[in-house]
Each structure stands twice: as structure tokens, then as C-alpha cells.
Amino acid sequence: IEKTVQIEKRYMEIEEYSVKLRLTIIDTPGYNDALDCSNCWQPIDDYIMRQFDQFLRDESGLNRRNIQDNRVHCCLYFLNPTARGLQQMDVLFMLKLHHKVNIVPIIAKADTLNTDELKLLKSRVLEDIERHGIKVYEVPHCDSDEEEEVKMRDEELRSLLPFAVVGSNGVVEVGGRKVKGRIYPWGVVEVENPKHSDFTKLRQFLVSTHMQDLKDVTREIHYENFRANKIKQDNLHNNKSVIVHVDVVVAVVVFVHFCK
Template sequence: MNVQVDTPISVPGIGKIIEQRNNKFIKRGFDFKIMVVGASGLGKTTFMNTLFSYHLKDVDHQKPVLEKGKTVEIKEHSFEIKMRLTIVDTPGFGDRVNNDQCWEPIVNYIKKQYEDYLITESSVDRPFHFADKRVHLVLYFIAPTGHSLKPIDIIAMKNISEHANVVPIIAKSDHLTSEERESFKQRIKKEMAFNEIKLYPFDFPNENSVEELALNSKIRSFIPFAVVGSERFVLGNGNNKAGHGRKTRFGIINIEDETHCEFVPLKSFIMETHLQDLIDTTSKLHYENYRRHVLSSEDVK
């Protein structure tokens, strides 16, 4: 006899099953790959060090990474920080006189990770667990000009967002006053909407709860996140608390103070509320689109 239950029921011991699953997940670990895209001089390395409270710079960063006339390079740097974290840098992006198609190496790299994953996934003797080298998040750094997005920013984000989760951030936002920052953010929002740039997070009404949809809406209200990166600890004075930040001739910039920048909401968004969703969205949306396109093309042949 088949019985269909339309209302949720409480199953004794279900909490233990969830605990077992979580323990296995923690023991096995997981992969998370972030790609940072933006012109030189926007503090990408410093920001990533700040984001993970870890010194991610290695010897490769000490050497010139772009020779005159070369195109965008792709550099991977892997670290173990409770997860297998990979930072993908893109030195040379936007640094040439002619930046036509400079986003192509980035898109090609993202698609190559999908290709490798599909090959491994489809192999007869595939391993039970294999590394997930797909790009789960692209942080796109925007220069704090206070004016509008550059044409390269618009077309690059539009192309990259077709293949990965893109979150734009205004780098070195302390170069702007509070009024300039807010005006710049609103102008960027309008430009991204006008150019139909698909930014993360995405809503899936059939899967997301009301709380998750509300959280996504809150995250979108921040985008683009206005951030400041600093590995230095500064002592506060007056109403300023001690924390990571920078001393300027105008006072102390505390990156952990939400009135100074949006570093804390961004870190919480990536590391606390949306980490698993970034991985799931990469798999269910972007990789699945790639997989469907490849398999359908093979069927045509």
C-alpha cells in the first residue's frame, strides 16, 4: 500500500542522521575556488588576505607577473583554511592599451574547469570523491572613480556572469566620501540593470524559503559592496574602536565598522550565509548549463 503524506512529519532520530552527514562532510572537507578580477592597483591581494584573516601572498606575487605585450594571465594559489581554498588571480586584466576581449582568458579558464569536471564525472572509472576545481565565486573589483562603470567593466561582467557567480565590489572605497560612495553605488546599480548583467545571488522560488529570499534581497541591496582591505591592526581613538584598518590624515578607517565600509557584510555573506549556496548554484546552474550545451552539441554531431 502506498501512502502519500502531504504535511511534514517528525521522524525520531532524524537529527542524528543530519549530524552523521555533517560529520562526514566536515571530515572529507570541501573545495571552494574564488577568482578575483580587476585592474592592477586595486588592492586585490590585500583584500583577500583581509577576507580570510590569513596571509595568502606567496613568492609568485613578488615577481613581475605581466610582461609588456602579454595578455591576461591566470594564476592559482591554493591554501588549507578548514577547506581547500583556491584563489585564482588574473594579473594583467585591463592593464593593456588595447583591452579588447581581455575577459576571454577568464571565461575560457572557467569553462575549462567545467570541461575537466565533466570529463572526470563522465569517466567509467571515476573516483568516488574527486576535487571540485570549478570557480564558485568571481569577485569583480571596480575602481573607486565615483563616476560610472568603464565600458570594460560592463562587457567583462556581462560575459563572465554568463558562466559563473559574479559579485562586484568597489575597491578602496575610502577614497570616496560617504555621499560619493552612495551616489556611485546607485549609478552602478542602474548601469548593471540597464545592461542586464546577471549577478549573484539568484532566487529559486521553488527551492528558497521565504527567509532565504529575504536574505538574498538584503544582499542585493549592498551590491556593489563598498570595501576597504587592510592587514594592519590600528588602535582607535575617540569614538573609533580598535581593529583592522588604515590611518589617514582624515582619521582612522576601521574596516570592521559598517559605517566606514561594507567589509563585514561581504565577509558574512561569503563565509557564513551563502558559502554552500555558491557551491550549489555553480553546480546546479552554471555547470549544468555548460553540461547541457556540450551534450546537446554532441547529440547534434
């Protein structure tokens, strides 16, 4: 698989409970290979802000019925499985973006870790997130009258965070079944086996159980924060323009007065 060197959009349609969903996947470059990582987050920040800005313009226009929502509803942030928690650049990146997008941390290449190592890494990542004050997306707590099944489902999701996934483009045969996975000398890792990877839970979380909440948080918190700051900046700019204009007028009046 070739490395991503610039921001790329990919579109796909999936069907969930007889409902067709059109997803836009924005693939961004990794930064570990770069010599200077000081502003690696900037292109991603710019992209998120451009989508907010475009939506605000469309929302303020005449044709508001057919607005296409291109706002980023979720950022899947892949973590290095060989690290002992969050690295310095992970912390910087998340702190720069956590007020603008729903960040969902994910441990990549989870098949490189055994069960105890993975459990320890998840614990350290959560500790680092709390210590640095990083705001990642949190699975909301259910109301008291919610069905027990939903409560148990969300509790399980919270226990899995950060998700740990295995990826593969290959199809292997296991016990007469063809599955996506990887073959190792000691056995086979199945991408969609919950015992091997959180992939199925992550997919369910993204496109089924919590998709609407991700959109709601984007709209009600991240976008509204952007919108409020934008209005504040515009008002400040307009006030400065008025002050400068008045100062010029006063200066001219004073100058004319002395000429007399």
C-alpha cells in the same frame, strides 16, 4: 603589493563554526593598464571553461567518488571607485561571463569616497547592470516560513550590493585596539568596521551564509548549461561525421554505377 600579471592560484584554510574550509583564490590580472583590452576577458573565460571541462571528464569516469571540484563558484569583480558607474570594459567583461559564473561586483578602495558619493556610485552601478541586462548573483529571497532573523540578514545584504570594501595589509592602533586599517590625516579607516567598509558582510556572505547557494547555482545553472551545450555540440559533431560518411559512400556508389 605587486600587480598580478597572470592567473595565479592561492590556497587557504579557514575555520567557520568549527568547520574547516579550504578555499582556492584565483587571482587574475587587471586590464586597465593594457594597451589592448579587446580580449582581456578571454584568459579568465578559458580558465572557467577548463574547470567545467575537467569536472565533466571526471564525472564521466569510473572513479566518481573522489572527484575534486575545481569549478569557479564565484567571481569577485572589483570596480573602479573613481568611475561614474560601469565602464565599457566592465560591461563587456560581465556580459561575456555572466552565464558561466556567479559575478559579485565590488567597489574597491571605498575609503576614497564619502558617504554620499558611495551611495550614488552604488545606485549607478545597479542601474547600469539592469540597463545592460547583466546577470549578477542575486541574494535569494527567503521562504515565507523562514526565521525573521534570516530574512532581515538577507535584506541587509541586498541593500549593501554592490559591496564596497577597504583593503589594508597594515595593523594600526585605535583606542588601544590593534586593527587592520589605514591612517589618514583626518582619522583611521578600519577594514572590519561595518561603518567604514562592507568587508565583514562580504566575508560572511562568501564563507558562511551564502557559500552553499553559490555552489548550488554553479552546479545547477552554470555547469548544467555548459554540460547541455557540450552534449549538443558533441551530438552535432557526430551527426556531421555520419552525414559526411554517407555522402562519400553515395558518391562512390554513383561513380561505380557510371563505370559499369
